[in-house]
Amino acid sequence: MKKFVAIANAAAIAVAMTFSTGAVAGDAAAGKAKAATCAGCHGAAGVSNNPMWPNLAGQKAGYLVKQMKAFKDGSRKDPMMSPMAAPLSDADMDNLAAFYSGL
Numbered sequence: 001m002k003k004f005v006a007i008a009n010a011a012a013i014a015v016a017m018t019f020s021t022g023a024v025a026g027d028a029a030a031g032k033a034k035a036a037t038c039a040g041c042h043g044a045a046g047v048s049n050n051p052m053w054p055n056l057a058g059q060k061a062g063y064l065v066k067q068m069k070a071f072k073d074g075s076r077k078d079p080m081m082s083p084m085a086a087p088l089s090d091a092d093m094d095n096l097a098a099f100y101s102g103l
């Protein structure tokens with residue numbers, strides 16, 4: 001039983017580490033090209049000039065992907081941002097996240 005608990009704990013830690021490191025392997029250069037359409041609101045360097053629009057520069061890649069997916073699947077809604085996320089593929093999201101998290 002003790003051994004089972006130890007194995008279960010190790011598995012839980014491994015899962016937690018997978019998620020905490022984000023495991024996002026996007027292509028930042030491709031993300032930069034795609035980000036041209038985002039710059040109008042989020043700024044060319046990922047820093048917005050409007051108090052209502054969030055900065056994306058330096059944000060964790062895993063979080064950025066999660067939010068873009070949420071806008072796309074409708075679990076997070078915003079009249080400006082939801083239509084922007086709708087056409088993005090999973091690869092686009094990984095690339096955009098790699099670009100913004102690296103700024």
Ligand code: HEC
Binds near residue numbers: 035081
């Ligand atoms: C028309 C303006 C506009 C454009 C263009 C736009 N966004 Fe947004 N974005 C917003 C707004 C406004 C929010 C905040 C929504 C809210 O308050 O929930 C947001 C939120 C986000 C968030 C969540 C940030 C956080 O901290 O939770 C991400 C990620 C994001 N945008 C990525 C993008 C990407 C990638 C693009 C280009 C494909 C893009 N946005 C284009 C307006 C825009």
